[in-house]
Amino acid sequence: MPQAQIIDGKAIAESVRQEITNRAAKLLETSGKRPGLAVVLVGEDPASQVYVRNKDRAAEACGFHSVKHTLGAETSEADVLALVEQLNNDPEIHGILVQLPLPGHIDESKVLRLIRPEKDVDGFHPVNVGLLTAGERDSALVPCTPAGSLVLLKRTLGDTLSGKNAVVIGRSNIVGKPMASLLLQESCTVTIAHSRTRDLPDVVRAADIVVAAVGRPEMIKGDWIKPGATVIDVGINRIPAPELGEGKNRLVGDVAFNEAVDHAGAITPVPGGVGPMTIAMLMVNTLTAARRLLGLPDEEPLF
Numbered sequence: 060m061p062q063a064q065i066i067d068g069k070a071i072a073e074s075v076r077q078e079i080t081n082r083a084a085k086l087l088e089t090s091g092k093r094p095g096l097a098v099v100l101v102g103e104d105p106a107s108q109v110y111v112r113n114k115d116r117a118a119e120a121c122g123f124h125s126v127k128h129t130l131g132a133e134t135s136e137a138d139v140l141a142l143v144e145q146l147n148n149d150p151e152i153h154g155i156l157v158q159l160p161l162p163g164h165i166d167e168s169k170v171l172r173l174i175r176p177e178k179d180v181d182g183f184h185p186v187n188v189g190l191l192t193a194g195e196r197d198s199a200l201v202p203c204t205p206a207g208s209l210v211l212l213k214r215t216l217g218d219t220l221s222g223k224n225a226v227v228i229g230r231s232n233i234v235g236k237p238m239a240s241l242l243l244q245e246s247c248t249v250t251i252a253h254s255r256t257r258d259l260p261d262v263v264r265a266a267d268i269v270v271a272a273v274g275r276p277e278m279i280k281g282d283w284i285k286p287g288a289t290v291i292d293v294g295i296n297r298i299p300a301p302e303l304g305e306g307k308n309r310l311v312g313d314v315a316f317n318e319a320v321d322h323a324g325a326i327t328p329v330p331g332g333v334g335p336m337t338i339a340m341l342m343v344n345t346l347t348a349a350r351r352l353l354g355l356p357d358e359e360p361l362f
């Protein structure tokens with residue numbers, strides 16, 4: 060079996076960001092408006108700090124108005140809610156994103172539900188979840204990681220995913236469930252597998268498309284992958300890597316990449332696969348939200 064095609068998420072994300080930069084420039088030219096993104100970080104989680112910095116930089120590179128709010132870990136829930144309310148009412152801000160996870164004393168769901176659905180560029184508000192689940196993807200704001208995963212699938216397999224057997228491993232609100240809704244709308248036959256699924260290897264062996272989002276390092280083994288299947292690895296796990304030096308870590312996905320590459324037809328690497336797409340799709344959602352709030356029609360969808 061020849062080795063799989065490695066899906067270059069970094070390059071595809073760059074092409075999406077370029078398209079958004081061009082579209083934002085046209086918006087500025089015709090309306091004098093820039094899409095405005097506000098990212099809220101509560102606490103000092105080092106990975107979240109990196110993601111928020113990258114989102115802010117990506118927004119600036121696309122020509123957006125970008126604002127970063129960094130709040131201490133002890134910030135009260137009431138203060139976070141007050142900031143969200145302020146951003147809801149700010150006409151310069153079209154997209155609001157609260158970086159997850161939030162510190163334990165803050166009710167995540169309460170915060171996410173307060174964001175105006177029209178500004179919910181993460182697609183986590185129940186209104187956007189409902190639209191996506193009801194099959195009205197094009198009216199919703201779609202969560203960035205699943206949307207990015209679908210772009211990678213379409214750039215790899217072409218636009219027609221219809222009839223393919225897809226297995227999504229993981230049932231989170233952020234990735235697993237919206238990913239399954241997106242694939243269902245593409246007319247895939249979708250199975251959602253999770254920690255209680257029986258005979259997981261055999262369930263995965265039946266899939267033409269595997270989306271792994273369990274958060275367990277290299278759990279999906281190479282011989283579970285049907286020959287020629289397309290594998291999208293959403294996992295980002297840091298594991299100890301003594302070979303790199305004492306106390307060093309390396310990043311791995313949820314799929315045992317070195318094994319799976321000999322079975323799959325195409326596979327995303329970690330890093331450099333789905334991760335960069337998450338940020339690119341945030342730019343897509345922010346531009347979409349801005350156009351809708353400005354009363355302009357949607358543009359050609361990118362997925």
Ligand SMILES: Nc1nc2c(c(=O)[nH]1)N[C@@H](CN(C=O)c1ccc(C(=O)N[C@@H](CCC(=O)O)C(=O)O)cc1)CN2
Binds near residue numbers: 159160330331337
């Ligand atoms: N409000 C949100 N919070 C979180 C989300 C989200 O979509 N919205 N997703 C994740 C984290 N995340 C974005 O916030 C994210 C994760 C990873 C990457 C990425 O580019 N990863 C790189 C590797 C980077 C590294 O070295 O750590 C890659 O895979 O190549 C971007 C964004 C949880 N929180």
